[in-house]
Amino acid sequence: MNLLPFLVTAWLFLAGLYGIATSRNVIHLVSCLFVAQSSTYVFLLSIGFRRQGTAPILDELPAGARLVDPVVQSLALTDIVVGATVSALILVFALQAHKKSGTLDPRRAPPMRG
Amino acid sequence: MRQQVRIILFLVAATLFGAVFVAAMAGLPTFGDYRGPYGDLVMQTVLKLRQAQQGVAAVTFDYRGFDTVCEESILFAAVAGAMLLMRPQESEQLSDASDQASDRSLPAPVSAVIGCGVVMFPFTLLLGIYVVLHGHLTPGGGFQGGVLLASAFYFVYLSGEYADLLEYVAGHLVTLFKVAGAAAFALMAAIPTLKGHPYMLNVMPLGKAGELLSAGFLPLYNCSVGIEVAAGFLLLLSSFLRQVLAIRKRRPS
Numbered sequence: 001m002n003l004l005p006f007l008v009t010a011w012l013f014l015a016g017l018y019g020i021a022t023s024r025n026v027i028h029l030v031s032c033l034f035v036a037q038s039s040t041y042v043f044l045l046s047i048g049f050r051r052q053g054t055a056p057i058l059d060e061l062p063a064g065a066r067l068v069d070p071v072v073q074s075l076a077l078t079d080i081v082v083g084a085t086v087s088a089l090i091l092v093f094a095l096q097a098h099k100k101s102g103t104l105d106p107r108r109a110p111p112m113r114g
Numbered sequence: 115m116r117q118q119v120r121i122i123l124f125l126v127a128a129t130l131f132g133a134v135f136v137a138a139m140a141g142l143p144t145f146g147d148y149r150g151p152y153g154d155l156v157m158q159t160v161l162k163l164r165q166a167q168q169g170v171a172a173v174t175f176d177y178r179g180f181d182t183v184c185e186e187s188i189l190f191a192a193v194a195g196a197m198l199l200m201r202p203q204e205s206e207q208l209s210d211a212s213d214q215a216s217d218r219s220l221p222a223p224v225s226a227v228i229g230c231g232v233v234m235f236p237f238t239l240l241l242g243i244y245v246v247l248h249g250h251l252t253p254g255g256g257f258q259g260g261v262l263l264a265s266a267f268y269f270v271y272l273s274g275e276y277a278d279l280l281e282y283v284a285g286h287l288v289t290l291f292k293v294a295g296a297a298a299f300a301l302m303a304a305i306p307t308l309k310g311h312p313y314m315l316n317v318m319p320l321g322k323a324g325e326l327l328s329a330g331f332l333p334l335y336n337c338s339v340g341i342e343v344a345a346g347f348l349l350l351l352s353s354f355l356r357q358v359l360a361i362r363k364r365r366p367s
Contacts (some may be wrong), residue, residue, distance in 0.1 A: 002144040002145045002146075003136065003139065003140060003145070004144070004145070005145050006136065006139035006140075006142070007136065009135075010131075010132050010135050010136055014128045014131070014132060014189075015129065017124070018124060018128065021120060021121070022117065022120060022121060022124070023302075028122045028193040037335075044185065046201030046218050047142070048146065048148050048150075048153060049145065049146055049148060050146060050147070050148040051146035053148070054290075055253065056153070056155065056157055056168075056170060057167060057168050057169060057170075057252065057253065058167040058169070058323075059167050059251070059252075059324065065153075067153070067157050067169070067186075068148065068153070069148050069150065069152070070153055070156055070157065070169030070170045070172070070173045071152030071173050071177075071178075072153075072166045072250065073169075073173075074170050074173040074174040074178065077170065077174060077255070077257055077258070078174065078181075078182060078185040078186075078257065080190055080257075081189060081257045081261070081343065082185050082188050083190070085188070085192035085193055085196075085350070086188070086192050086344065087365075088192065088193070088196050088350050088354075089192045089193075089195055089196045091197075091354075092196045092199045092200055092234050093199070094127070095357060096200075096318055097201055099203075105157055108191075112142075113188060
């Protein structure tokens, strides 16, 4: 199953997108956005994976050990932290919109004004 | 009806995207057979050039450190924006948290939960500090350790009253930590430019790999990012709590 990680990526992304497209609640929408975003973690890590590879840390490694790619791991790391804070920001928008319009449904909420 | 149209549109688009995506992925090197040059080049040079043994930290704060400065400023801007939006609005007032259901009595605090929190708080704090300080030696770093540090304070909230937590976050101390962490990161990254080197060049003495003070700037970057992430997540939690518990609509008087 060499394609399996990429199928998981596509599935996670599309499942998250389906949730966003049909969402009737902003909090649900943010969760779906996070699901869609987590597909990028799976994708990045599966690109850099190497069979029988070990963590890219050069401490007491046996000679000729196979290492996985540290570059994509570093990308996934910052992806997660930034994703979490940006979700928090969207939730704040949802909170204030709920105060103004009394609804969490993104389709019923009136357009925002500054 | 419109919901159905929406779903049909989505399914058509998703099928198209999925087909193209999987076809494109089929052209990639097979899973588990990574052969791109960059990861290997990093791991071959990281010990000689930087005296660092943790590849991920070296990539994050050195090889592509400039990216990390940008991402870290996204984090800073997101938290700052969230706090700006959550300040008490003109139509609202800050009040002490009031009992919303005065007819029901509070459940007595369960000693097991409090005990759990009392045990977990110092250990999580210690683990967070360890993960931040050893970020350039073992798995971890500023981002991961920062989240751990913040979650130590979440245990205070879970096991006690939210007022205990707000006490920690009250005043400007945590905000100061957050700003200081972000500023320290950006300013330390600018130090090399004073000597005419490129931004973020690792000009600190590199030390010996495996020691606590090694790999030049990496431990310092880890500390500043750790402080910023921890303070940022703590600020987010406290301002959400304040929204729910302390901010009420101003009554027309």
